Amino acid sequence: MTRPVVIVVPCFNEEARLDGEAFLDYARGHADVGFLFVDDGSRDRTAARLERLRADLPDAIAVQALAKNAGKAEAVRTGVLAALSGGCECVGYWDADLSTPLVEIARFREILRADPALLAVLGCRIRRLGADVRRQSARHYLGRVFATAASLVLRLPVYDTQCGAKLFRADRRVCEAFAVPFTSRWAFDVEVIARLRAGLEDAAAERLFYEQPLGRWQDVPGSKLGVRHMLAALRDLWRIRRSCRRSFSVVVGRRGNAIH
Ligand SMILES: Nc1nc2c(ncn2[C@@H]2O[C@H](COP(=O)(O)OP(=O)(O)OP(=O)(O)O)[C@@H](O)[C@H]2O)c(=O)[nH]1
Ligand SMILES: [Mg+2]
Structure with missing residues (x-):
């Protein structure tokens, strides 16, 4: 995903709360913004939900998975570093519950x-x-x-x-x-x-x-x-x-x- 603005979304057990359509709609309407979801060792079906989102819009949505729950701080940090190394202009983070x-x-x-x-x-x-x-x-x-x-x-x-x-x-x-x-x-x-x-x-x-x-x-x-x-x-x-x-x-x- 190579969009100029990358928003990191840390996710820990967000299967029930994640409004996937809201992220897809926004990314479809804003060609400069992409989302990098960091699955923070979720134990529910968050991983499957994120994979479906990525498959729907692979040029705007990326997923990074942490093997073990590391906490929001480390999930955000990992995502921000990945986004920066991808060459974006701006990087942010946003809570998954919107x-x-x-x-x-x-x-x-x-x-x-x-x-x-x-x-x-x-x-x-x-x-x-x-x-x-x-x-x-x-x-x-x-x-x-x-x-x-x-x-x-x-x-x-x-x-x-x-x-x-x-x-x-x-x-x-x-x-x-x-x-x-x-x-x-x-x-x-x-x-x-x-x-x-x-x-x-x-x-x-x-x-x-x-x-x-x-x-x-x-x-x-x-x-x-x-x-x-x-x-x-x-x-x-x-x-x-x-x-x-x-x-x-x-x-x-x-x-x-x-x-x-
Ligand atoms: N609580 C928690 N959240 C995590 C963790 N890893 C990532 N997150 C994410 O951090 C974000 C904030 O979590 P919430 O449980 O909504 O926190 P909150 O109490 O609503 O915080 P506020 O919105 O600031 O009031 C969500 O996107 C979570 O999925 C973790 O280990 N624990
Ligand atoms: Mg919240």
């Missing part, structure tokens, strides 16, 4: 196109008038606590690190950010941002990212993430904070004032 509708892909790409300094466009779930963004209250408030902690760790005014829809420019810095396995299984999105901003002054780091408020986002039933995973993500965040302090210290040294 909580974020595929129509946002074109908008994300336009934003990257319009500003050559940007490396990444991040979907941003803001409940506001004129947008149809619905999250369960408990998940919303837990998510706000996490996102606020993440923005302090990253020293960036990022509103929503965890949205499962992101698009990156195929750039050397992006290759490097995905080159090494993430230390975090549940907060890897934060780690991607931390790697991209490492060694940069805050103002320079801010120019690499754009958060796009989504027009629509819905909680799709069947999420496999619970409170246990949220706590694990907070623990991961703590670990990322410690490694950030090491990499951000390059900036500290130059400015001569400590960052805490």
